[in-house]
Amino acid sequence: MSAAAERVFGAYRPLGSVVEGWPTGLKYLVLLVLAGPACVLRQWPLTLAGLALGAGLLLAAGLGVRRGLGLPGGYWILLICVWLANGWSGRWLGGGVIVGNLVLALWASRLVVMTTPAPRLIDALTRAVRPLRVFGLRPERFGLAVMVMWRSLPYLIGCWEDVGQAVRARGLKGQAGPRATQLVVRAVAHAQATGQAMAARGLGDD
Numbered sequence: 001m002s003a004a005a006e007r008v009f010g011a012y013r014p015l016g017s018v019v020e021g022w023p024t025g026l027k028y029l030v031l032l033v034l035a036g037p038a039c040v041l042r043q044w045p046l047t048l049a050g051l052a053l054g055a056g057l058l059l060a061a062g063l064g065v066r067r068g069l070g071l072p073g074g075y076w077i078l079l080i081c082v083w084l085a086n087g088w089s090g091r092w093l094g095g096g097v098i099v100g101n102l103v104l105a106l107w108a109s110r111l112v113v114m115t116t117p118a119p120r121l122i123d124a125l126t127r128a129v130r131p132l133r134v135f136g137l138r139p140e141r142f143g144l145a146v147m148v149m150w151r152s153l154p155y156l157i158g159c160w161e162d163v164g165q166a167v168r169a170r171g172l173k174g175q176a177g178p179r180a181t182q183l184v185v186r187a188v189a190h191a192q193a194t195g196q197a198m199a200a201r202g203l204g205d206d
Contacts, residue, residue, distance in 0.1 A: 007072040008106070010063070010114035019061035020115040024124040027112045030057070035108040039101045044093065047100040054107040061115050068110060071103070079103070122146050159186045 014020070022030075034054055038046040058068035071079075079099045086095025112121065126143035133139065163182040 008075065010067065010110045012114055012117050015062040015115075017060065017062040017115070019057060019111070022115075024116055024120050025128070027116060028124065028128075031108045031112050034111070035101070035105045038104055042094070042097050042101070044097050044100070047097050047104060050104045051100055051107070054104055054111065057111055058107060061111065063110070063114055068114070069107065071106070075106070 019027075034050055034057075038050040055069055059065070061068065063069075079102060082102065083092075083095040083099045086092070086098060122143050125146055126139045129137060129142050130139045159182075163186070166182070
């Protein structure tokens with residue numbers, strides 16, 4: 001995982017905590033219970049309760065305040081922009097709830113990602129969708145798609161930072177066009193390389 005992606009989502013490092021020993025399915029369930037009601041109902045008591053419980057679980061997992069609860073600078077900027085945009089329309093409390101839910105969702109995802117190896121996370125999702133075979137879904141294909149997405153997202157986040165540095169070095173700071181163009185070019189090249197590698201290994205064929 002790239003350094004940029006790790007700052008946002010975290011990365012698994014074995015610590016031997018009680019939370020780390022939980023079954024993967026239980027961790028997914030905790031994620032849904034922790035973030036689902038607050039994000040769907042958008043009520044500040046649920047958001048505050050979720051944040052308190054999420055922080056407690058991250059600390060209980062031994063992740064620490066900085067690694068488990070810390071937010072990168074770019075995420076803070078996003079949160080401030082969301083809050084101000086809602087406040088501009090007179091929804092200061094509603095904007096605060098949305099900001100809190102964004103933090104809660106990130107913390108809940110970290111609780112899963114930072115306490116479980118990636119292969120176990122993907123295997124658990126693959127097993128969970130097996131009952132959907134009756135509808136034509138192929139769990140192996142689903143697992144492969146999740147794996148590709150899992151590997152691609154950190155790459156794209158890293159590319160976004162690399163392209164931003166290159167754009168600033170050329171004196172184009174503040175211009176989103178060149179940065180977005182380069183990101184799209186790299187994303188397409190990555191997708192083509194991934195597809196070729198999978199085809200060479202006979203993956204994804206019917």
